[in-house]
Amino acid sequence: MCNCLGETQGKIKQRDMMTEKESATDKIIADAMATPSPAKSMGDPGITPLSPSHIQQNDTDSNAHTGPSFIVVVAIDFGTTSSGYAYAFTKEPECIHTMRRWEGGDPGVSNQKTPTTILLTPDRKFHSFGYAARDFYHDLDPTESKHWLYLEKFKMKLHTTANLSIDTELHAANGKRVKAIDIFAYALAFFKEQALKELSDQAGAEFDNADIRWVITVPAIWKMPAKQFMREAAYKAGLVPRDNPEQLIIALEPEAASIYCRKLRLHQMIDIGTKTNQNGFSPTENVGAGMTQAKEHVRSKRQSRTFLVENVIGELWSELEEGDRYVVVDCGGGTVDLTVHQIRLPEGHLKELYKASGGPYGSIGIDYEFEKLLCKIFGPDFIDQFKVKRPAAWVDLMIAFESRKRAAAPDRTNPLNINLPFSFIDYYKKFRGHSVEHALRKSNVDFVKWSSQGMLRMNPDAMNALFKPTIDHIIQHLTDLFEKPEVSDIKFLFLVGGFAESPLLQQAVQNMLQGRSRIIIPHDVGLTILKGAVLFGLDPSIIKVRRSPLTYGVGVLNRYVEGKHPPDKMLVKDGTRWCTDVFDTFITCDQSVALGETVKRSYTPAKPSQQVIVIHIYCSEKEGVGFISELGVRKCGTLRLDVTGTESTVVRREIQTLMQFGDTEIRAMAVDVATSRTVKASIDFLSQ
Numbered sequence: 001m002c003n004c005l006g007e008t009q010g011k012i013k014q015r016d017m018m019t020e021k022e023s024a025t026d027k028i029i030a031d032a033m034a035t036p037s038p039a040k041s042m043g044d045p046g047i048t049p050l051s052p053s054h055i056q057q058n059d060t061d062s063n064a065h066t067g068p069s070f071i072v073v074v075a076i077d078f079g080t081t082s083s084g085y086a087y088a089f090t091k092e093p094e095c096i097h098t099m100r101r102w103e104g105g106d107p108g109v110s111n112q113k114t115p116t117t118i119l120l121t122p123d124r125k126f127h128s129f130g131y132a133a134r135d136f137y138h139d140l141d142p143t144e145s146k147h148w149l150y151l152e153k154f155k156m157k158l159h160t161t162a163n164l165s166i167d168t169e170l171h172a173a174n175g176k177r178v179k180a181i182d183i184f185a186y187a188l189a190f191f192k193e194q195a196l197k198e199l200s201d202q203a204g205a206e207f208d209n210a211d212i213r214w215v216i217t218v219p220a221i222w223k224m225p226a227k228q229f230m231r232e233a234a235y236k237a238g239l240v241p242r243d244n245p246e247q248l249i250i251a252l253e254p255e256a257a258s259i260y261c262r263k264l265r266l267h268q269m270i271d272i273g274t275k276t277n278q279n280g281f282s283p284t285e286n287v288g289a290g291m292t293q294a295k296e297h298v299r300s301k302r303q304s305r306t307f308l309v310e311n312v313i314g315e316l317w318s319e320l321e322e323g324d325r326y327v328v329v330d331c332g333g334g335t336v337d338l339t340v341h342q343i344r345l346p347e348g349h350l351k352e353l354y355k356a357s358g359g360p361y362g363s364i365g366i367d368y369e370f371e372k373l374l375c376k377i378f379g380p381d382f383i384d385q386f387k388v389k390r391p392a393a394w395v396d397l398m399i400a401f402e403s404r405k406r407a408a409a410p411d412r413t414n415p416l417n418i419n420l421p422f423s424f425i426d427y428y429k430k431f432r433g434h435s436v437e438h439a440l441r442k443s444n445v446d447f448v449k450w451s452s453q454g455m456l457r458m459n460p461d462a463m464n465a466l467f468k469p470t471i472d473h474i475i476q477h478l479t480d481l482f483e484k485p486e487v488s489d490i491k492f493l494f495l496v497g498g499f500a501e502s503p504l505l506q507q508a509v510q511n512m513l514q515g516r517s518r519i520i521i522p523h524d525v526g527l528t529i530l531k532g533a534v535l536f537g538l539d540p541s542i543i544k545v546r547r548s549p550l551t552y553g554v555g556v557l558n559r560y561v562e563g564k565h566p567p568d569k570m571l572v573k574d575g576t577r578w579c580t581d582v583f584d585t586f587i588t589c590d591q592s593v594a595l596g597e598t599v600k601r602s603y604t605p606a607k608p609s610q611q612v613i614v615i616h617i618y619c620s621e622k623e624g625v626g627f628i629s630e631l632g633v634r635k636c637g638t639l640r641l642d643v644t645g646t647e648s649t650v651v652r653r654e655i656q657t658l659m660q661f662g663d664t665e666i667r668a669m670a671v672d673v674a675t676s677r678t679v680k681a682s683i684d685f686l687s688q
Helices: 037-042 130-140 180-203 222-237 253-261 288-302 363-378 382-391 391-405 422-432 435-443 460-482 503-513 524-540
Strands: 046-050 072-078 083-091 094-099 117-118 126-129 149-152 170-172 177-179 210-218 250-252 269-271 306-308 325-331 336-344 349-358 415-420 447-452 455-458 490-496 518-522 543-547 553-561 570-575 578-586 592-594 598-605 614-622 634-642 655-660 667-672 677-682
Touching: 037 126, 037 177, 072 180, 072 524, 083 325, 083 524, 094 524, 117 130, 117 180, 126 130, 126 180, 126 543, 126 570, 130 149, 130 391, 149 177, 149 391, 170 180, 177 180, 177 518, 180 210, 180 570, 210 253, 210 524, 210 553, 222 349, 250 524, 253 325, 253 336, 253 349, 253 518, 253 524, 288 455, 325 460, 336 422, 349 460, 349 592, 363 382, 363 435, 363 460, 382 391, 382 422, 391 415, 422 435, 460 503, 490 503, 490 543, 503 518, 553 598, 578 598, 614 655, 614 667, 634 667, 634 677
Parallel strands: 046 553, 072 210, 210 250, 325 490, 349 543, 490 518
Antiparallel strands: 046 598, 072 083, 083 094, 094 306, 117 126, 117 149, 170 177, 269 518, 325 336, 336 349, 415 455, 447 455, 543 592, 553 578, 553 614, 570 578, 598 655, 614 634, 655 667, 667 677
């Protein structure tokens, strides 16, 4: 059983009942209120803390993920640039199966996953996803393609949108707008269909979706609205029914990677943090050679698509002792996520030491730098026009760049050739009246030349310069992180995610660490998160302690104290003075919370005759919050308990409010003690 949250406990003094509801007899002391009262504007009768206040563990709901039994766990790694799924049967948890090989693929790019690209018909119906979407779109006539809606790299919109809501829109390649929730739901529905078909083929009969526990991965640095958005998209896609939310788990990408890294055997990884390497050469000689060797090893094993993980802790993990710390750096297409974990023996459970950090420093930053380079050479007006008028050719150009991007390395001496699509050369001549070759000569960009075969020739320094801003961001963030007191004495740094394959990034991390930690890169690094997400779905209790990303509490009334409470919060009723809009804290930002840990508080309705008791839940990124009207405090949930037709035997009806933390999502519940009536709340971060 989990312990109660002692950090949030503070004996609540004797307080009496009162109402937040304005009425004709309410007398507000203060000619003008500096901040409007959220409680008053809502017009709900409020709650006041009941003395004594209870804070204790929750006996009935200690395991957040108990529910109907399931036969298989299917994890979806929904990435910025590429996506895929993997699964494992509960009877064979050591066998992780990755998805079937995708049709299509790019020269120089392995297709373990499929591109996160989606195509809608001109009447906005789902057409295809991944390689199929890209290839079909590419083959459309330009006059026809401008009517189709093609989207790529759209996942970042959830991270960059300040006021994310169900109505948030995305822009397709042709400039048309479409609701983001529809696009994410279409994508998840596609993976659901693919996985069910594969499972049904294996079973020899139709596989029931109710037998699947689904796991969707999201970046740890995503704010709560973005995480909830993925859950809403899953409901819309029919992945799980809304009345059975436990069938879907939202997994944090670096946590999933951390869980998989626990299982690593020595032959399943490259160690570039030491002078001697598992692959028998010095990393200083060629930082990328280990990765090349790993890829060859992976290709030779690719036929089976089944990965065996050890039931026991991996060999690397056996070197860790109680209290040892390590960092997981998840370098994806859109974001870079950093988490700091500590090992807890004997079970090898994990404790989060420092709240997840990072930023939008993924590999698509290099694509943006390439686009800026093209704008410098050919003019931003032409590039903007070309993207809209010839969207399929623009996609072709970026595919050509992608394969050359992956060939960039610190020790490379020969130039990299990037194919320019014929329509680029042709459209430029029509647009400007002179050739692409002429533009390159005039541009003063010395490190990019024109090849007579219709290619841009970039010298290695030019390509490396495109990487520099993104890698600099990552190194700066790592440097700042390693200066935190919680991040001292780091034994290992695990570099995971697709971008971790870059020798330029590997070398930069190595130079920054200067041998302070061993740098470990798993083989098949792009599938690390996917495989870890399956393991997490099989045992969600593996992460025992997390850091709360936000401060949570409820809005209550307190007895007014002169000098302590602001005058504009005072309310007088029947000669007694009260303070409204008080934020009663349940848990503070960055506080350590154990999995399933529950804070339980007792309140009483402000009016004894109340038939519906409403409790509003609030959150903030600040640690110390006094009032729900403060800047940055937002309502994120409502508990509405209907006690119509029931009577309480005590004068003051006790309403227990419980909030459960330590999971990737938060749960809230209210109980009427007299009748045992219970109501659960879904914390809502998406309502505006």
